[in-house]
Amino acid sequence: MRRTRIPLAPAALWLLAALLAARQAAHTLRLPPGRRLADLETWLGTGGVLHLPGSLYDGDAAGGPFTGTPFAGLVLRPLTKAAEETLGVVWTITTLLIVAAVGVLVARSVTATSGRRARLFAAPVLISLMFLSLPVRGNLTLGQISLLPVLLVLPACLSREPVRAAGVAAGVAMALQPVMLLFAPFLWLTGRRNAALTSAGTFAAGTALAWAALPDDSLTYWVHHIAGAGLGGPADALANQSLHGLLLRIGLTGPAEYAVLAALAVPLVWFGLKRAVTYARDDQAVLAAAIVGCLVVAVSPMSWQHQQLWILLAAAGRLGKGRADRMVWPLLAAAVMLFHSDEILPGNLAVTRAIADNSPLLLAVLAAVAMPFLLRSSPHWVATMPEPAPARTPGRRIPLLPDGLRVLSKPNLILELILIRVGYSFYSFIRASVPDQRATAEEHGRQVIGVEKALHIDIEHSLNHFTAKVDWLKSCTGFFYETFHFLVPLSLLAWLYITRPAQYRSARTVLCVATATGLVGFWLYPLAPPRLMPGFDYIDTVHGPQDLANPDFGALTQISNQYAAMPSLHVGWALWCGLVIFALAPRRWMRAAGLLYPLTTTFVVMSTANHYILDAVGGVVVISIGFAVQYVLTGRSAFAGPAGGIPPAKVPNARNRGGDPDGTNDPDGRDTPWIRRRIRQLSTK
Numbered sequence: 001m002r003r004t005r006i007p008l009a010p011a012a013l014w015l016l017a018a019l020l021a022a023r024q025a026a027h028t029l030r031l032p033p034g035r036r037l038a039d040l041e042t043w044l045g046t047g048g049v050l051h052l053p054g055s056l057y058d059g060d061a062a063g064g065p066f067t068g069t070p071f072a073g074l075v076l077r078p079l080t081k082a083a084e085e086t087l088g089v090v091w092t093i094t095t096l097l098i099v100a101a102v103g104v105l106v107a108r109s110v111t112a113t114s115g116r117r118a119r120l121f122a123a124p125v126l127i128s129l130m131f132l133s134l135p136v137r138g139n140l141t142l143g144q145i146s147l148l149p150v151l152l153v154l155p156a157c158l159s160r161e162p163v164r165a166a167g168v169a170a171g172v173a174m175a176l177q178p179v180m181l182l183f184a185p186f187l188w189l190t191g192r193r194n195a196a197l198t199s200a201g202t203f204a205a206g207t208a209l210a211w212a213a214l215p216d217d218s219l220t221y222w223v224h225h226i227a228g229a230g231l232g233g234p235a236d237a238l239a240n241q242s243l244h245g246l247l248l249r250i251g252l253t254g255p256a257e258y259a260v261l262a263a264l265a266v267p268l269v270w271f272g273l274k275r276a277v278t279y280a281r282d283d284q285a286v287l288a289a290a291i292v293g294c295l296v297v298a299v300s301p302m303s304w305q306h307q308q309l310w311i312l313l314a315a316a317g318r319l320g321k322g323r324a325d326r327m328v329w330p331l332l333a334a335a336v337m338l339f340h341s342d343e344i345l346p347g348n349l350a351v352t353r354a355i356a357d358n359s360p361l362l363l364a365v366l367a368a369v370a371m372p373f374l375l376r377s378s379p380h381w382v383a384t385m386p387e388p389a390p391a392r393t394p395g396r397r398i399p400l401l402p403d404g405l406r407v408l409s410k411p412n413l414i415l416e417l418i419l420i421r422v423g424y425s426f427y428s429f430i431r432a433s434v435p436d437q438r439a440t441a442e443e444h445g446r447q448v449i450g451v452e453k454a455l456h457i458d459i460e461h462s463l464n465h466f467t468a469k470v471d472w473l474k475s476c477t478g479f480f481y482e483t484f485h486f487l488v489p490l491s492l493l494a495w496l497y498i499t500r501p502a503q504y505r506s507a508r509t510v511l512c513v514a515t516a517t518g519l520v521g522f523w524l525y526p527l528a529p530p531r532l533m534p535g536f537d538y539i540d541t542v543h544g545p546q547d548l549a550n551p552d553f554g555a556l557t558q559i560s561n562q563y564a565a566m567p568s569l570h571v572g573w574a575l576w577c578g579l580v581i582f583a584l585a586p587r588r589w590m591r592a593a594g595l596l597y598p599l600t601t602t603f604v605v606m607s608t609a610n611h612y613i614l615d616a617v618g619g620v621v622v623i624s625i626g627f628a629v630q631y632v633l634t635g636r637s638a639f640a641g642p643a644g645g646i647p648p649a650k651v652p653n654a655r656n657r658g659g660d661p662d663g664t665n666d667p668d669g670r671d672t673p674w675i676r677r678r679i680r681q682l683s684t685k
Helices: 002-030 070-081 084-110 116-132 134-142 147-158 164-176 178-189 193-213 215-224 243-249 254-281 285-299 309-316 328-338 350-357 359-370 413-433 438-455 460-469 471-499 501-524 569-584 588-607 613-634 674-684
Strands: none
Touching (some): 002 134, 070 193, 070 215, 084 116, 084 285, 116 134, 116 328, 134 309, 147 285, 164 178, 178 193, 193 215, 243 359, 285 309, 285 359, 413 471, 413 501, 471 588, 588 613
């Protein structure tokens, strides 16, 4: 039976990779002219046919000046007779095939000494990540050739004794992107001298051929623009993630900027190449090549987004001692390559904004010279396993998760923060991407109101008008609605992480499953909240009067989809908070507050005309689903501690002031709150 399980999962992953490729290709080819293959359209002439308008670097060309090397222009010259539509299809498919080839090469090298399962899973997972990454998406849209040099240089870097063809391919990559010349000393220092000499000779031959065929363009590129510096967009733009771009953004210009750039780039290249050689000799070929690639990103005069695939490949490095620690670096690299800067770090503080805007460059520099990647000789090369949960009873189907995944130890904090941020980015993206079906949402709103009237539970209108008439209540409910929805769950997650890691893992799972279920509800049943229902006289006490004749509803539409009312995650998250507080809080008044919190939230969302009472019922349903899924996965209560019960809070009391912080000397449980005694009794049955 196990033999049939392994091939099915890789087949599903390969299918996912194929679907992602098809989706990216369709998205690119559907873009209007001017946004599709923008760099190739530099040569777009009349009638949709590409042509060469005199000079490669003629600023009056249709799409602006060409930004590649003269050798690249010479290679692409045959395409100037192609029809734009045909070229677009061929170019897009070729780019996707290049990505797939890079993924297969890297996956085979990384998993060469791994088990069969890792070898089966690695390639489709990596290819899928690359299809979703910003460098690949940007490359597809722009029609650039920046991914081709990555594929061309990899065979020489991943092979211990590369053949002559690998050296020639690496030389072509250097001729297409001169900064790739950094791979020549890397190949030399790692003992692949024939490949280094062949690549350097191929670069020289290709560049000389371009000088002979295009002397004026070669003079423009190599002399007037010093290896292409200044071609394309402004060098100080955020899209230029290089040291040169960073120095220009902070205000350095002229000779001072060149001096600082040299002072930074020379030691960066020196130490980076030394590290790359070290890891290459340690049989970590992908990591070594990625480090050199990160150097290319950092020291290149112009390092655009579509040239930064090396940062994602640097995720092959291993960090940390435990399994959770091992996931931090790959997820960080993937997050930077998958999300835009405003999705990585929230807020508008100058420090966080600067870090987010320059995160690709910072990550490239860290990977090149600072990250303490493990060597194979390290005792931590094989990650230590966290504390496992108790083994499942033989023959039981629940829990579904294997013992190794049902851990009870405290997870890695940085990993949790990354997952929370990435998860919230997906939540915001999906919630904002729900189809804006105003007519459908309003029809669903009338359905909900009709059902509530039939059941005689339509109390939102009365609560809303009562709240609008009482100024202090209106202010309090507005403050409550806008403040506590995120503050309380995040505070509880932090408290659970610090004091009760086992419960933190389970509670986090409940919240994530409930939120994902809520997103499904937003998509399948768009619903206009009461405040956006025309003709029902609801008052928006939080945002003020809305112009219902305007389908955009002003700035609110830019924040999130306004028709995502069913289910109410305000109520769902509040119920989760209330249950956590009620089950785990050490004081009775805290547990009472926990019970009141979801009730108060339900009152607030209805009195502010943001939800119906049936939305609140939907919130209860999604949280119930979250608890059910968590139990099916782990086989234990979300509030159960490592021993199957809930450890009482370490608070001294009349009998327990001296040396019994966990209540073990209180067998009858008289000093333990009744809810803990009851749950402990149930867990021992």
